[in-house]
Amino acid sequence: MDAAEQLNRLRWRCTRRAMLEMDILLGGFLERRYASLTPEQADAFVVLADMEDLELWPLITGKRECDNPLQAQVVAMLRDVRIK
Amino acid sequence: MSALTIPIRKFDAVIVGAGGAGLRAAIQLSEAGLKTAVLSKVFPTRSHTVAAQGGVSASLGNSEEDHWHWHMYDTVKGSDWLGDQDAIEYMCRKAPEAVVELEHFGMPFDRTDEGKIYQRPFGGHMSNFGEKPVRRACAAADRTGHAMLHALYQRNVRANTQFFVEWMALDLIRNAQGQILGVIALEMETGQVVAFHAKATIIATGGAGRIYHSSTNAFINTGDGLGMAARAGIALEDMEFWQFHPTGVAGAGVLITEGVRGEGGILRNSDNERFMERYAPNAKDLASRDVVSRAMVTEINEGRGCGPHKDFVLLDITHLDPATIMKRLPGIRDISIQFAGIDPIKAPIPVVPTCHYMMGGIPTNYHGQVVNADGSVVAGFYAAGEAACASVHGANRLGTNSLLDLLVFGKASGDSVVDAVKKNGAAHQDLPADFAERTLSRLDRLNTQKGGASVDETRLAMQRTMQKHCGVFRFKDMLVEGVAKICEIEQAVHATEIGDKSQTWNTARVEALELDNLIEVAKSTMVSAEARRESRGAHVRDDAPDTPAHPNGRDDEAWLKHSLWHREGSTLSYKPVVLTPLSVETIALKTRAY
Numbered sequence: 075m076d077a078a079e080q081l082n083r084l085r086w087r088c089t090r091r092a093m094l095e096m097d098i099l100l101g102g103f104l105e106r107r108y109a110s111l112t113p114e115q116a117d118a119f120v121v122l123a124d125m126e127d128l129e130l131w132p133l134i135t136g137k138r139e140c141d142n143p144l145q146a147q148v149v150a151m152l153r154d155v156r157i158k
Numbered sequence: 159m160s161a162l163t164i165p166i167r168k169f170d171a172v173i174v175g176a177g178g179a180g181l182r183a184a185i186q187l188s189e190a191g192l193k194t195a196v197l198s199k200v201f202p203t204r205s206h207t208v209a210a211q212g213g214v215s216a217s218l219g220n221s222e223e224d225h226w227h228w229h230m231y232d233t234v235k236g237s238d239w240l241g242d243q244d245a246i247e248y249m250c251r252k253a254p255e256a257v258v259e260l261e262h263f264g265m266p267f268d269r270t271d272e273g274k275i276y277q278r279p280f281g282g283h284m285s286n287f288g289e290k291p292v293r294r295a296c297a298a299a300d301r302t303g304h305a306m307l308h309a310l311y312q313r314n315v316r317a318n319t320q321f322f323v324e325w326m327a328l329d330l331i332r333n334a335q336g337q338i339l340g341v342i343a344l345e346m347e348t349g350q351v352v353a354f355h356a357k358a359t360i361i362a363t364g365g366a367g368r369i370y371h372s373s374t375n376a377f378i379n380t381g382d383g384l385g386m387a388a389r390a391g392i393a394l395e396d397m398e399f400w401q402f403h404p405t406g407v408a409g410a411g412v413l414i415t416e417g418v419r420g421e422g423g424i425l426r427n428s429d430n431e432r433f434m435e436r437y438a439p440n441a442k443d444l445a446s447r448d449v450v451s452r453a454m455v456t457e458i459n460e461g462r463g464c465g466p467h468k469d470f471v472l473l474d475i476t477h478l479d480p481a482t483i484m485k486r487l488p489g490i491r492d493i494s495i496q497f498a499g500i501d502p503i504k505a506p507i508p509v510v511p512t513c514h515y516m517m518g519g520i521p522t523n524y525h526g527q528v529v530n531a532d533g534s535v536v537a538g539f540y541a542a543g544e545a546a547c548a549s550v551h552g553a554n555r556l557g558t559n560s561l562l563d564l565l566v567f568g569k570a571s572g573d574s575v576v577d578a579v580k581k582n583g584a585a586h587q588d589l590p591a592d593f594a595e596r597t598l599s600r601l602d603r604l605n606t607q608k609g610g611a612s613v614d615e616t617r618l619a620m621q622r623t624m625q626k627h628c629g630v631f632r633f634k635d636m637l638v639e640g641v642a643k644i645c646e647i648e649q650a651v652h653a654t655e656i657g658d659k660s661q662t663w664n665t666a667r668v669e670a671l672e673l674d675n676l677i678e679v680a681k682s683t684m685v686s687a688e689a690r691r692e693s694r695g696a697h698v699r700d701d702a703p704d705t706p707a708h709p710n711g712r713d714d715e716a717w718l719k720h721s722l723w724h725r726e727g728s729t730l731s732y733k734p735v736v737l738t739p740l741s742v743e744t745i746a747l748k749t750r751a752y
Binding site: 075078079080082083085086087089090091092093094095096097098099101126127128134135153 | 207304347373411412664
């Protein structure tokens with residue numbers, strides 16, 4: 075799979091979530107921030123996007139701690155994605 | 159590609175959709191030894207059933223006396239008497255068994271100190287035929303839908319159900335005799351189109367709330383099964399009935415729970431007025447969902463909305479003690495910060511009435527068999543869950559009956575398939591020579607379209623039109639205009655153009671195909687709503703007001719009937735509501751009042 079195909083797959087997995095909240099957050103992040111991530115941050119984002127919504131939401135709201143500092147960085151950026 | 163080159167895979171049964179209904183149906187099939195394929199656009203536990211938090215209702219009577227007949231009464235009343243009483247009796251009688259079965263599948267229900275399933279009160283759940291509230295909702299904390307999906311998925315893994323994940327079903331295969339022989343589907347990873355040739359097909363694709371601009375539904379809810387059915391010549395039932403929630407975050411749709419108003423939240427217009435005092439002097443902001451939604455829309459329509467476009471109102475909790483907000487409404491604070499960009503401790507939340515649930519769908523009987531307009535069964539075709547219309551929700555759904563619906567009718571449709579496959583024997587019906595023609599020409603059109611409309615812009619135009627012309631409060635002229643506008647948008651949908659023509663993970667193509675389905679749902683909704691000249695349940699028209707002759711604007715003489723929208727020619731026909739239950743007396747017509 076080439077890079078464009080991988081990005082399309084990631085787009086599908088970010089915008090067809092169980093919950094609307096996550097469609098908006100992950101889809102918005104992919105559109106606005108993903109391209110500027112370092113390769114390490116991009117990998118951390120893919121791990122986050124693979125989580126189920128009810129695992130990911132507590133990380134975003136700070137109810138649960140992230141597994142590692144890189145993940146915490148990306149979660150902080152996710153939190154900054156505003157819909158407006 | 160021609161029909162001759164499409165790979166054909168044979169199964170006893172194919173299920174489209176792996177949410178609660180599809181997974182529940184699949185258990186029946188796989189455990190009966192049928193070779194079963196389940197197609198899903200996403201991994202099963204990412205289905206939108208996850209978002210159902212409230213619970214599932216069953217008259218277990220674990221906390222206090224309860225009876226299925228009382229549950230039935232509440233459901234009929236909630237439906238504003240448009241629900242079919244045979245299907246409603248069936249569902250309410252089966253509810254305790256459905257919940258206990260789920261428990262045996264490993265569902266971690268909340269429990270009482272004695273170890274029984276804990277039950278909590280919920281709006282509209284009453285004992286003794288509407289007398290007083292009863293505790294009937296069974297839940298797993300606020301993750302009921304999530305826990306349910308996991309339990310059902312695990313059971314399917316044990317039963318060897320075969321999943322096709324990240325596949326999108328495109329069309330039903332139907333022969334000249336009207337029998338359904340499977341589906342044609344697209345594998346997203348390869349772009350390959352494959353025919354799933356089956357003795358039975360179950361549609362369990364959930365809702366289609368994305369037809370509206372403001373919707374609590376996840377992006378996945380594009381009504382794929384309804385589009386497929388409509389294109390195959392199956393009429394869609396009661397599509398004018400959509401449940402709206404009064405408080406979705408403006409611009410995002412994310413739900414703000416009723417609990418916010420319960421804790422003292424106040425709705426305000428652009429004059430900072432607490433407008434609910436005018437509409438419901440006693441209950442004020444705690445009036446029922448439909449009353450609050452209509453008041454909000456009236457304020458917006460009369461120019462007292464907020465923001466640059468005056469298109470939302472404000473939900474204010476700034477007068478509450480921040481400690482109370484942090485303690486009682488922490489989730490709401492998170493959501494407001496994330497999706498409205500405001501901290502509700504400091505500023506009010508912009509909200510609008512937001513589409514939440516589709517009561518209509520593919521017409522079925524209470525066995526989960528799809529039925530024609532004349533009541534005859536469509537051979538080989540079944541539907542369950544939000545995609546289906548049994549009809550148990552009628553003109554409005556009772557809270558917690560959505561999860562019950564998918565359990566009971568998921569199982570019923572599965573059982574019907576098992577019976578039919580056993581009875582009809584081992585052979586598959588032959589596929590007609592042109593079985594894939596229509597699908598392939600649709601794909602071909604997308605690949606070659608030049609100078610067409612953008613998918614995003616066309617979808618947005620449809621969503622705005624639905625919101626403005628066919629929202630929570632409906633007006634005759636707006637509906638008439640809405641039908642014309644939707645027909646115009648439909649033309650654009652049939653001429654969408656995509657830039658990406660690649661095969662692998664072409665999400666642009668998939669989104670264009672989803673829009674093909676959304677427009678069928680949108681058009682059926684608008685046309686059915688324009689035609690129904692009464693107010694009933696969730697369908698409320700300005701020109702059908704509350705009068706002594708027609709309380710709440712309901713006109714049983716003219717409109718106690720189900721709408722059936724036929725795609726061919728966009729025409730409507732009607733069929734009677736089943737008022738005769740299976741074993742008890744009819745629940746007689748009455749004015750719906752809470």
